[in-house]
Amino acid sequence: MEYHALHDAPFVFPNDAYPAWSIMIVLYPYITGMVAGAFVVSTMYHVFHREALRPVARLAVVTSLCLGACATLPLLLHLHQPQRALNVVATPSPSSAMAGFGFIYSFYMLVLLVDVWLLFRPAIVERAHSAPGPWKNVYRVLALGVLEITPRAAEIDRKLVHALSVIGIPAACILHGYVGFLFGAIKANPWWSTALMPVIFLTSAVVSGIAVLTLLYLLLCRSSRMEPDEECVRSLSRLLWMFLVLAVTFEFGDLLHVAYEREEEWHVIRELLVTKLRFSYLTLQVLIGALLPLLILPIPAFTRVASAAFRHSCTGVAAVLVLVQVAAMRWNVVVGGQLFSKSFRGFVDYPVTWFGREGLLAAAVVLAMPMLLLWGAMKLLPVWPPSPQSESGAKT
Amino acid sequence: MTSFNDTRHLWALGAFLAAVGLVGMVVRRELVPDDFGRQGPYRASALADVAARPSLFQADATCHACHASVEHERAGKPHEAVRCAHCHGHAVEHVAMARKAAEDSSIAVPPAAEWDGDFLTKIDLYVTKDRATCLSCHQAVVGMPADFKKIDVAVHLEEQGASEPLAKDTCFECHGGHDTAP
Amino acid sequence: MSFFDLPIVTSGPAVSGACASGGCATGGCASGGCSTARPDLKSETSRRDFLKTATTLTLGAMSLTLLPGAMAGDDAVPPASKPSGFPSHAKKPMYGFLIDTTKCTGAGKCLTACRVENGVPEGQARTWVERYVHFKDGRVEVDLVPEIGYAASGEPQPAAEDVLRAYFVPKLCNQCVDAPCNQVCPVHASIKSPEGIELVDTDRCIGCGYCVQACPYGIRYMNHETNVADKCNWCYHRVMRNEQPACVEACPTGARVFGRIDDPDSEISKRLATLPTSVLKQHLGTLPLTRYVGLTDEVT
Numbered sequence: 001m002e003y004h005a006l007h008d009a010p011f012v013f014p015n016d017a018y019p020a021w022s023i024m025i026v027l028y029p030y031i032t033g034m035v036a037g038a039f040v041v042s043t044m045y046h047v048f049h050r051e052a053l054r055p056v057a058r059l060a061v062v063t064s065l066c067l068g069a070c071a072t073l074p075l076l077l078h079l080h081q082p083q084r085a086l087n088v089v090a091t092p093s094p095s096s097a098m099a100g101f102g103f104i105y106s107f108y109m110l111v112l113l114v115d116v117w118l119l120f121r122p123a124i125v126e127r128a129h130s131a132p133g134p135w136k137n138v139y140r141v142l143a144l145g146v147l148e149i150t151p152r153a154a155e156i157d158r159k160l161v162h163a164l165s166v167i168g169i170p171a172a173c174i175l176h177g178y179v180g181f182l183f184g185a186i187k188a189n190p191w192w193s194t195a196l197m198p199v200i201f202l203t204s205a206v207v208s209g210i211a212v213l214t215l216l217y218l219l220l221c222r223s224s225r226m227e228p229d230e231e232c233v234r235s236l237s238r239l240l241w242m243f244l245v246l247a248v249t250f251e252f253g254d255l256l257h258v259a260y261e262r263e264e265e266w267h268v269i270r271e272l273l274v275t276k277l278r279f280s281y282l283t284l285q286v287l288i289g290a291l292l293p294l295l296i297l298p299i300p301a302f303t304r305v306a307s308a309a310f311r312h313s314c315t316g317v318a319a320v321l322v323l324v325q326v327a328a329m330r331w332n333v334v335v336g337g338q339l340f341s342k343s344f345r346g347f348v349d350y351p352v353t354w355f356g357r358e359g360l361l362a363a364a365v366v367l368a369m370p371m372l373l374l375w376g377a378m379k380l381l382p383v384w385p386p387s388p389q390s391e392s393g394a395k396t
Numbered sequence: 397m398t399s400f401n402d403t404r405h406l407w408a409l410g411a412f413l414a415a416v417g418l419v420g421m422v423v424r425r426e427l428v429p430d431d432f433g434r435q436g437p438y439r440a441s442a443l444a445d446v447a448a449r450p451s452l453f454q455a456d457a458t459c460h461a462c463h464a465s466v467e468h469e470r471a472g473k474p475h476e477a478v479r480c481a482h483c484h485g486h487a488v489e490h491v492a493m494a495r496k497a498a499e500d501s502s503i504a505v506p507p508a509a510e511w512d513g514d515f516l517t518k519i520d521l522y523v524t525k526d527r528a529t530c531l532s533c534h535q536a537v538v539g540m541p542a543d544f545k546k547i548d549v550a551v552h553l554e555e556q557g558a559s560e561p562l563a564k565d566t567c568f569e570c571h572g573g574h575d576t577a578p
Numbered sequence: 579m580s581f582f583d584l585p586i587v588t589s590g591p592a593v594s595g596a597c598a599s600g601g602c603a604t605g606g607c608a609s610g611g612c613s614t615a616r617p618d619l620k621s622e623t624s625r626r627d628f629l630k631t632a633t634t635l636t637l638g639a640m641s642l643t644l645l646p647g648a649m650a651g652d653d654a655v656p657p658a659s660k661p662s663g664f665p666s667h668a669k670k671p672m673y674g675f676l677i678d679t680t681k682c683t684g685a686g687k688c689l690t691a692c693r694v695e696n697g698v699p700e701g702q703a704r705t706w707v708e709r710y711v712h713f714k715d716g717r718v719e720v721d722l723v724p725e726i727g728y729a730a731s732g733e734p735q736p737a738a739e740d741v742l743r744a745y746f747v748p749k750l751c752n753q754c755v756d757a758p759c760n761q762v763c764p765v766h767a768s769i770k771s772p773e774g775i776e777l778v779d780t781d782r783c784i785g786c787g788y789c790v791q792a793c794p795y796g797i798r799y800m801n802h803e804t805n806v807a808d809k810c811n812w813c814y815h816r817v818m819r820n821e822q823p824a825c826v827e828a829c830p831t832g833a834r835v836f837g838r839i840d841d842p843d844s845e846i847s848k849r850l851a852t853l854p855t856s857v858l859k860q861h862l863g864t865l866p867l868t869r870y871v872g873l874t875d876e877v878t
Contacts, residue, residue: 013795014706082784084765097788099764146404146408156398343878436772438768442777
């Protein structure tokens with residue numbers, strides 16, 4: 001039976017004509033996902049001791065911190081009453097999936113901040129002594145006034161960093177799984193309402209975090225005329241491939257289930273996929289964003305064909321494609337979920353605007369902000385790992 | 397053996413975080429309304445705030461308080477259930493003025509003719525003998541209940557031996573106003 | 579306690595059971611009872627005590643007015659001193675809304691009344707009226723009743739000879755007993771009033787739009803003049819003055835009925851007692867207080 005109400009004249013509830021959530025709500029899970037994903041990469045080194053990832057371990061936590069510092073930006077731009085934003089922590093509702101954000105986010109940022117501080121304390125203290133002029137004072141403040149590191153203190157810090165990384169793993173999972181729950185818990189919306197939403201968001205978050213870190217590493221190496229560490233890139237490629245397989249499995253497994261069971265409002269979702277989301281879902285999220293990198297990544301991950309430079313390029317291209325995939329996925333969830341009316345009898349358009357608080361330009365600024373912060377952080381802190389000699393020196 | 401020197405930075409960090417936390421708690425205190433949670437999980441005075449909105453849509457009783465004869469005219473007639481506002485507008489300003497006039501004799505409520513306006517444009521008050529007023533309810537539209545009195549203007553005029561164009565108040569040539577007879 | 583809202587979940591089936599069995603007046607009461615029986619966040623009522631209370635209310639199928647006044651407690655009395663954990667809201671009146679689709683003529687009088695009464699911005703709506711037209715060829719088309727009525731709007735109308743049947747369905751807030759919009763509000767700006775009416779605290783709303791997403795009925799909207807969430811509140815301000823909601827006051831045909839469902843002599847109780855009613859999107863378990871006569875499967 002092909003016949004359905006959707007094929008009659010469309011009918012949209014009056015208040016559904018304008019989607020309530022904008023491109024800023026697309027960016028929010030996009031950025032938060034990278035925060036969680038980049039941190040997971042750092043724990044691969046700090047907790048699971050994957051030595052190959054040593055070159056990016058510090059970059060990973062700093063990237064995570066810089067992204068995290070900007071995670072609330074799109075939310076503030078979206079809120080219609082941003083000056084009341086702190087009401088979320090003043091009078092949080094325990095029944096709201098959204099009210100937890102303030103607490104989960106604060107806790108995660110606290111862990112991350114302390115982690116970064118302990119990790120970089122030797123460098124901060126060293127620079128507090130050696131940096132020129134006024135910069136000395138900046139580092140003194142950053143060191144919270146404690147300008148010496150005893151061997152025992154270094155030992156304690158190493159253990160604390162390990163402990164914080166361990167705590168950070170569930171914290172990162174909660175942070176992003178929770179973002180998924182925010183959508184998955186809306187029973188009014190059949191495109192969102194699925195128990196798998198937290199898992200889908202989490203796996204794609206890890207994917208985006210690995211991808212952004214890989215891309216940053218390759219670009220930073222190129223800009224500083226440094227040869228990327230071959231084993232590191234290989235390891236990142238493998239991680240990316242593995243988590244992409246997981247993410248794709250969950251994303252399309254869930255859709256397949258809804259489609260095959262003709263669940264809830266499947267006819268609406270099907271119509272959505274082949275009309276409004278044809279490009280952003282089928283082309284970007286499935287073909288270009290998922291299938292292509294799944295085919296490209298095995299080259300740098302599992303083979304040694306051609307030159308290292310070629311394989312690094314493969315990884316770089318795949319990382320870009322994966323970032324497009326995750327962005328498309330966020331778009332398809334957030335905007336896609338608002339393109340049909342709750343009457344299930346008609347579709348609406350999402351008006352993309354250039355200007356204004358929730359326009360494309362503002363979105364570009366939001367995306368550029370963490371990169372700007374990262375640039376500043378790299379000026380302030382040495383994100384590349386210390387040479388083996390100096391590290392073994394510190395240990396003794 | 398761990399000495400104070402080995403953990404001094406952690407104490408500094410602890411003090412820093414405690415200070416941030418303290419500021420946070422003070423700010424939070426400021427942000428919670430005094431009457432929050434007094435009655436339930438919300439700002440208790442919000443109920444009174446919502447309830448304080450003025451009632452703008454006038455019940456017929458408000459109109460009948462001054463226009464008592466109309467109440468009598470309409471009693472028991474088919475249009476008794478039709479609200480004054482449907483034919484005469486929402487009268488928000490008119491009622492406000494009438495209430496003022498009741499207290500202050502120097503204020504005069506303008507005679508009805510001066511209020512006259514166009515039905516459908518949501519003017520505050522109008523004296524209407526406009527067929528659009530009648531048709532806004534009685535023009536036959538797909539979906540009306542079977543037992544509702546509806547007319548198709550063209551058919552109705554043909555039955556009556558009349559034809560367009562007709563005056564605005566043409567309905568009232570045969571049908572009454574307040575004491576509507578079918 | 580509020581996270582799982584156990585009492586509501588527990589008493590839900592009892593409510594729909596009572597309604598399905600035809601005792602709609604008592605069913606309405608029972609569902610209203612659920613809302614008033616929602617335990618005060620502060621009260622220390624144990625689950626077991628509460629279940630007992632809920633069962634008594636539901637099984638007894640009695641009007642809450644029968645309860646001894648002393649049991650009702652007072653808002654100001656600290657919860658600990660309440661005799662048996664009866665929620666403080668028990669004494670509040672319980673309201674219901676009945677839409678009789680067989681009486682609606684689609685004149686749209688309620689629409690202007692609501693806009694005037696509540697200052698609803700153009701392009702948004704607290705209430706609207708849908709028209710469902712079943713054609714003889716099997717198509718079902720839905721459209722919105724224009725605010726000035728079909729006659730004045732000049733919209734082309736379907737030819738009567740092609741139409742199998744057609745009817746109007748007014749929509750407004752369902753005042754769900756287990757309201758998803760209330761559940762998701764992060765800052766307690768969504769308020770379930772003691773009377774069971776869902777309100778917005780416009781002074782605390784942060785304008786996140788989560789409630790707009792959560793309402794399955796499309797009732798909530800981000801008011802683009804005030805920039806806070808807005809919704810139909812059954813004209814709470816009028817109800818508190820013992821007036822009828824503006825749309826009810828404006829309805830010339832009695833398609834909208836509002837009143838106390840804890841008073842057997844009220845118009846709404848009498849109608850509920852004689853007519854079979856149902857609610858919108860019942861499968862979502864929101865337990866609406868707005869009930870409909872003559873709903874079809876096509877109505878979403």
